[in-house]
Amino acid sequence: MHNTKCNVLIVGFGPTGSVLANLLSKYNITIHILEKENEIYNLPRAVHFDDEIMRTFKSIGIFKKFLKKTIINKGTKFVDEFDNLILDWPRPKKITENGFYPSYRFHQPDLEKILRKNLIKNKKVKISYNSELLEISEKGDFISAKYLDKVSNSFQIINADYVVGCDGANSLVKEYISQEVIDFGFQEKWAVIDLIMKQNKNNLPDRTIQYCSKKTPATYCRNVGRRRRWEFSLDKNSVDKEILNDDKIWHFLSKWITPEDAIIERKTIYTFKSLIAKKWRKGRVFIAGDAAHLSPPFMGQGMCSGIRDVSNLFWKIAYSCNFGHKEKLLNTYESERLKNVKEYIITTINMGRLLNSIGETNVSNTVKEEKDGSKKMTSIKPPLGPGLGNNKDKLRGKIFPYINLQNSNVSNFDSEFETELVLLSKQNVDNKKIKHINVNKYEEVMKVFNRLNISALILRPDRFILSSLNDNSKINDFIEKSTLQFG
Numbered sequence: 001m002h003n004t005k006c007n008v009l010i011v012g013f014g015p016t017g018s019v020l021a022n023l024l025s026k027y028n029i030t031i032h033i034l035e036k037e038n039e040i041y042n043l044p045r046a047v048h049f050d051d052e053i054m055r056t057f058k059s060i061g062i063f064k065k066f067l068k069k070t071i072i073n074k075g076t077k078f079v080d081e082f083d084n085l086i087l088d089w090p091r092p093k094k095i096t097e098n099g100f101y102p103s104y105r106f107h108q109p110d111l112e113k114i115l116r117k118n119l120i121k122n123k124k125v126k127i128s129y130n131s132e133l134l135e136i137s138e139k140g141d142f143i144s145a146k147y148l149d150k151v152s153n154s155f156q157i158i159n160a161d162y163v164v165g166c167d168g169a170n171s172l173v174k175e176y177i178s179q180e181v182i183d184f185g186f187q188e189k190w191a192v193i194d195l196i197m198k199q200n201k202n203n204l205p206d207r208t209i210q211y212c213s214k215k216t217p218a219t220y221c222r223n224v225g226r227r228r229r230w231e232f233s234l235d236k237n238s239v240d241k242e243i244l245n246d247d248k249i250w251h252f253l254s255k256w257i258t259p260e261d262a263i264i265e266r267k268t269i270y271t272f273k274s275l276i277a278k279k280w281r282k283g284r285v286f287i288a289g290d291a292a293h294l295s296p297p298f299m300g301q302g303m304c305s306g307i308r309d310v311s312n313l314f315w316k317i318a319y320s321c322n323f324g325h326k327e328k329l330l331n332t333y334e335s336e337r338l339k340n341v342k343e344y345i346i347t348t349i350n351m352g353r354l355l356n357s358i359g360e361t362n363v364s365n366t367v368k369e370e371k372d373g374s375k376k377m378t379s380i381k382p383p384l385g386p387g388l389g390n391n392k393d394k395l396r397g398k399i400f401p402y403i404n405l406q407n408s409n410v411s412n413f414d415s416e417f418e419t420e421l422v423l424l425s426k427q428n429v430d431n432k433k434i435k436h437i438n439v440n441k442y443e444e445v446m447k448v449f450n451r452l453n454i455s456a457l458i459l460r461p462d463r464f465i466l467s468s469l470n471d472n473s474k475i476n477d478f479i480e481k482s483t484l485q486f487g
């Protein structure tokens with residue numbers, strides 16, 4: 001048995017684990033990734049992500065490469081059995097405050113390949129494929145992890161300062177933390193069929209369509225290139241093998257296409273669940289992504305939520321590796337993330353109920369009735385739950401806008417606060433505790449300051465606002481109070 005050491009052990013190399021590794025690799029710390037499989041998972045999964053997630057992709061340097069593998073998503077329509085519009089959720093082709101379009105379509109294996117490739121040259125990151133975590137145990141100020149190297153068929157040990165379980169729905173790391181979950185009760189069996197069109201078929205919609213029905217709820221997705229997806233709800237007693245028979249699939253799809261039009265690329269059956277783990281941390285061990293929460297896919301937010309988790313966690317762990325264990329800081333991860341992901345899951349469940357035609361169109365509080373009586377929904381953007389900072393501060397926990405810069409040696413303002421806290425203020429500040437930027441030199445940032453009516457802000461590396469101030473005279477007190485939980 002070999003013993004190795006690292007700062008952060010990541011268990012699972014899906015999208016959550018690989019985004020975490022990319023984010024952590026900005027720091028001078030060692031990272032080891034364990035992945036039990038040798039290949040990327042290739043059954044139908046995520047096809048949608050949003051502006052906030054593209055901003056994260058930009059920060060880890062994959063935006064340009066990945067953009068080529070995406071298309072802009074135009075939105076979702078909910079229709080009844082006669083194709084009458086029940087609810088419209090348009091995603092206008094307009095840059096959002098996050099600096100990108102509101103919604104994109106992609107092919108999950110394309111993203112995972114790019115995320116993995118981006119790590120290859122980084123000497124601080126070690127990747128072990130065919131390596132299955134079997135056990136973790138706490139050893140005072142480090143965690144010992146035992147895994148099976150399936151190639152040499154031998155057991156190995158890694159000692160890590162911190163462990164993050166990004167090991168998916170059947171997470172072993174979650175079991176180590178706690179088995180308790182909050183179950184929102186939505187559980188349904190669905191078939192998911194990915195097809196590749198042989199040629200363009202212009203009568204297929206270029207939006208996602210949710211076919212609401214008591215009998216056969218279904219979803220159609222216009223994916224990248226010639227890829228198209230259909231999902232349909234199944235009786236829980238249906239026999240998987242019979243459902244996945246190609247004749248049965250073509251019979252179901254006959255309303256839209258035939259074998260002359262497309263080939264079936266991938267097909268599978270899932271039981272969609274709606275769960276959140278009650279505990280996301282035990283000492284130096286954390287969970288993120290599907291290991292921490294599961295959501296039906298109707299809103300396309302499962303993977304996005306996992307990426308939000310690790311954006312929240314990476315810098316808190318990196319601070320602890322570089323400046324000593326930060327108990328209070330690490331303790332804010334679960335409460336900040338849980339409330340945010342819960343809102344996405346509840347809205348998704350409401351969508352599922354509408355799809356089953358047993359719910360109201362009141363999917364979220366963002367649904368508004370238009371003058372002509374039709375109903376329109378806008379995207380939700382829940383703030384962080386309670387954690388760092390003062391909840392009475394109205395800007396705390398909200399995302400800071402993405403700002404393009406004209407006359408500067410950096411093209412966007414995000415690159416000024418990717419790894420550490422930064423104080424932005426309209427005045428010069430003499431305080432060694434925090435990196436400081438005088439915003440007077442950035443016209444575009446000044447505009448945001450004036451709109452928000454503030455004189456100073458502290459930003460976190462995950463682009464959220466830690467605290468805001470509108471009275472210049474109290475700046476040192478403001479810094480002191482804002483960074484109290486970093487002790």
Ligand SMILES: Cc1cc2nc3c(=O)[nH]c(=O)nc-3n(C[C@H](O)[C@H](O)[C@H](O)COP(=O)(O)OP(=O)(O)OC[C@H]3O[C@@H](n4cnc5c(N)ncnc54)[C@H](O)[C@@H]3O)c2cc1C
Nearest residue numbers: 012014015016036046047048133168289290300302303304
């Ligand atoms: C039909 C469908 C459609 C979806 N559509 C969307 C969408 O449009 N948008 C969206 O945002 N999300 C969507 N999702 C959800 C999304 O696919 C998942 O949330 C996402 O893949 C979770 O990523 P993860 O890295 O947390 O977990 P996973 O991708 O499951 O990765 C976990 C990894 O851990 C490894 N592992 C597990 N146990 C161990 C162990 N003991 N040791 C070592 N390695 C281990 C696994 O092999 C795996 O590689 C969809 C899901 C489904 C099923």
